[in-house]
Amino acid sequence: NAGVTQTPKFRVLKTGQSMTLLCAQDMNHEYMYWYRQDPGMGLRLIHYSVGEGTTAKGEVPDGYNVSRLKKQNFLLGLESAAPSQTSVYFCASSNLLRSPLHFGNGTRLTVT
């Protein structure tokens, strides 16, 4: 079982460049989430989706955009990367609201 798959695993960007992180889940989950993880700060919610075609802002949405065109995919975009966006990004999915989260293995992004 693949579960939640994130691509790429690592990426280095220069300030001002753009990129898209892809998350795919094969569990038919309705809810999908993007988190960032920084040392000492835990996981912070960037954006989330409660179903295909829907997106909503989380705790730290500025500088990011998302799209959920297909139920199994949730894309996170950085239009103009900044050094403050250096982090490890995790995608997660769940079947129901507030049910256990299934995480991917993360994307480590460095912005120089």
Add this chain to the structure above:
Amino acid sequence: TQLLEQSPQFLSIQEGENLTVYCNSSSVFSSLQWYRQEPGEGPVLLVTVVTGGEVKKLKRLTFQFGDARKDSSLHITAAQPGDTGLYLCAGAGGQNFVFGPGTRLSVLP
């Protein structure tokens, strides 16, 4: 804004020792989850507690949810090197989860 604090931040112990880590908040949560995260991987769910005062056991791990549903503890008996990892608590509040910063546990053989 709901916040979760975890203590200690770091813990290094010898194999066979017992330990307890804590997750505290001033907010009430409808449920609380504990996850373990290993280097280079995403967090993996260990347990969900829902009822105030609830105690759940998972082999050598014992989880307790506070009576007021504001805090939780994780006790590990006879820790093993395989218990090494980052332990995260997450409270269900509103539409989403609030995560604590984690306790990084190292169990030395």
